Amino acid sequence: MPAVITANLPVFLIILPLIAAFILPTIARRQRLQENLLLVVGSLGLLGAGYLVYLVMHGGISSVYQMGGWPAPWGIELQVDNLASFFLLVVALIILPVFLYSRRNMAEEVGSREKVARFYVLILLLIGALAGMALTNDLFNVYVLVEVATISCVGLVSSRNHPLSAEAAFRYLILATFGSALILGGIGFIYIITGHLNMGFAAQELVQVWQYRPHVVWMALIFLLAGFGIKAALFPLHLWLPDAHSIAPTPASALLSGLAVKGYLICLFKFFYRVAVPFLLQELAIDKIMKWAGLLGIVLASLMAIRQDELKRRLAFSTVAQIGYLFLGASLMNTRGLSGTFFYLASHAVIKSALFLSAGMMISVTGKKKVSQLAGIGKKMPVTTAVFTIASLGLVGVPLFSGFVGKWYLLLGALDSGDFLSALVIIAGSVLCAAYLFPVVRLAYFEPAEIKEAQDPGIPQKLALVFLAVLVVLLGVMPGIVLELANRAALDLLTP
Amino acid sequence: MRILLEKLLINYPFFFAIILFVMGAFTVLTRSNLFKKLIGINIMEGGIFLFFVAAGNIKGGAVPILVDNPGVTYINPLTSALMLTGIVVSVSVTAFALALIVRIYKIYGTTDARRIAEMRKEVKERCQQS
Numbered sequence: 036m037p038a039v040i041t042a043n044l045p046v047f048l049i050i051l052p053l054i055a056a057f058i059l060p061t062i063a064r065r066q067r068l069q070e071n072l073l074l075v076v077g078s079l080g081l082l083g084a085g086y087l088v089y090l091v092m093h094g095g096i097s098s099v100y101q102m103g104g105w106p107a108p109w110g111i112e113l114q115v116d117n118l119a120s121f122f123l124l125v126v127a128l129i130i131l132p133v134f135l136y137s138r139r140n141m142a143e144e145v146g147s148r149e150k151v152a153r154f155y156v157l158i159l160l161l162i163g164a165l166a167g168m169a170l171t172n173d174l175f176n177v178y179v180l181v182e183v184a185t186i187s188c189v190g191l192v193s194s195r196n197h198p199l200s201a202e203a204a205f206r207y208l209i210l211a212t213f214g215s216a217l218i219l220g221g222i223g224f225i226y227i228i229t230g231h232l233n234m235g236f237a238a239q240e241l242v243q244v245w246q247y248r249p250h251v252v253w254m255a256l257i258f259l260l261a262g263f264g265i266k267a268a269l270f271p272l273h274l275w276l277p278d279a280h281s282i283a284p285t286p287a288s289a290l291l292s293g294l295a296v297k298g299y300l301i302c303l304f305k306f307f308y309r310v311a312v313p314f315l316l317q318e319l320a321i322d323k324i325m326k327w328a329g330l331l332g333i334v335l336a337s338l339m340a341i342r343q344d345e346l347k348r349r350l351a352f353s354t355v356a357q358i359g360y361l362f363l364g365a366s367l368m369n370t371r372g373l374s375g376t377f378f379y380l381a382s383h384a385v386i387k388s389a390l391f392l393s394a395g396m397m398i399s400v401t402g403k404k405k406v407s408q409l410a411g412i413g414k415k416m417p418v419t420t421a422v423f424t425i426a427s428l429g430l431v432g433v434p435l436f437s438g439f440v441g442k443w444y445l446l447l448g449a450l451d452s453g454d455f456l457s458a459l460v461i462i463a464g465s466v467l468c469a470a471y472l473f474p475v476v477r478l479a480y481f482e483p484a485e486i487k488e489a490q491d492p493g494i495p496q497k498l499a500l501v502f503l504a505v506l507v508v509l510l511g512v513m514p515g516i517v518l519e520l521a522n523r524a525a526l527d528l529l530t531p
Numbered sequence: 532m533r534i535l536l537e538k539l540l541i542n543y544p545f546f547f548a549i550i551l552f553v554m555g556a557f558t559v560l561t562r563s564n565l566f567k568k569l570i571g572i573n574i575m576e577g578g579i580f581l582f583f584v585a586a587g588n589i590k591g592g593a594v595p596i597l598v599d600n601p602g603v604t605y606i607n608p609l610t611s612a613l614m615l616t617g618i619v620v621s622v623s624v625t626a627f628a629l630a631l632i633v634r635i636y637k638i639y640g641t642t643d644a645r646r647i648a649e650m651r652k653e654v655k656e657r658c659q660q661s
Contacts, residue, residue, distance in 0.1 A: 175613055182620045186627060193631060198654050201634035202647060208631065209568050212624050213559060216575050219617060220552070223579065226610070227586045 056159035063152035077131040084127035091120040114172035118524040122169040132499035137286045144284040146196035161187040165298040174232045191287035203278040217262030224255035263303040270332030273355045281347040285395025289388035292354045308528035326366035332359025337467035372448020373525035379441030389426035389503035411484030422500040427472040429507040437510030544585035551578030563644040
């Protein structure tokens, strides 16, 4: 590879989707060309993210990228570390199948063929913002990128051609903007007491000044937790999520549930572990709030998911429950817990996209939204149902599937910190998860068919689903490099 | 108490920022009219902007245009510059939300969140029939 590309790879990964988002409207009428362009962007992104992971793991790239060559206190930095390359890899692994899935499949859900281009532009903007969130090392950049991601997420929800979509999107927009205002306030507090917007410099100052102004630091962290909590659907603040994620067009649901929510989480972890140190979180009892919100989220959101009859709504509530796992793991403050959190983040991203894409395919082919109406679909759409089954097994955490590895590490982390309640809830969450996903599988395979005509989707959609299912199994059988990256990222964050 | 009051008087912009923030948050959470919710968001963001700009201000500080005379204290221009970005974001969010309200009004014929919640079931059934 030429040295220019290698040295500037992080920036290219942010710019690539943004440039594509700029080009797409100019070819709005040529759908075939658009979709090919998207596939090229997706493959280039995957190649780039894979190469970045390789470089980071072998120390082939400097961990700090200075934008425009300006040094740190004045210029803006990108932090090219294990966490960033890990999340970029996850993003790249999800977007390729999502692009494949939406190939010649979007016109019905979005309304008309002309609107498909706008939908793609929003997806690309979201991906650009997520890549930026993974890499950024600047407090105010986080705010701007979070806003870009939020507006494109709301745009994706409202792009569905459905009478209820505008209202769900409006509620999402109001709550998410409320969250942004809180995040901006938290950033303001940190800036006032440290005088820096660069995360590294702010952290150095914060360690010294927090004793003199503990209330300000506490306010800052609470504002950030509440703000990102709204956006990432932390349990009592999740009210917008079930409507928004179930009404969005299927590929958008997969992206929103699988990736967008995690982008905010990654930013929150950066604030909590890189700007504040774990010791500070424990001192100010932030970790207890995270832990209890996580525990309640796992149990209550799972119970709510069991009661939902609409398939996509059930999956949306399941997302709230799984976000509870991530907050719980982050609150454990030990290496195994945190690396389990990161691995679970990756595996949930893959699994939830597979679930949403296969469920969306069943719904759009049969026109039936409810679980009870989908009886016997396993015989009509074997591939789709098989992918749904594999992903369900993964989410429940059956060994040899990817969810198991994440949950296992979370469990070890909980036991490491002697927290038996959390360990119990982690296991109970798996049982509850089985209680809301396995009935779908049972109905699909072992009940007489009610649906007359239904068949598996076309080749691109099948490819996308199979790709995700293979990932679910692969991450479970050979977690190797992803687990290693998650471990290193956790170590980075916990050792200052 | 007296020290607290004096501190409040010196830092009065922060006091007003908090009042604006709480007013906005209260409006968003309690009003059912969608426009009022949106206005509440804007008031809340106004509070945050005031908070930032006040944080950069120094009493008696000069405008931060660098000229060659030592001994002058300049105010911090960075926070004002940041809030320029914040205002742009807030304007675009407002525009987007207004567009969504137009769509909601076309479907429900009202901009009251409570009535919309009542009508949601009806709309759902209507779209399942068609």
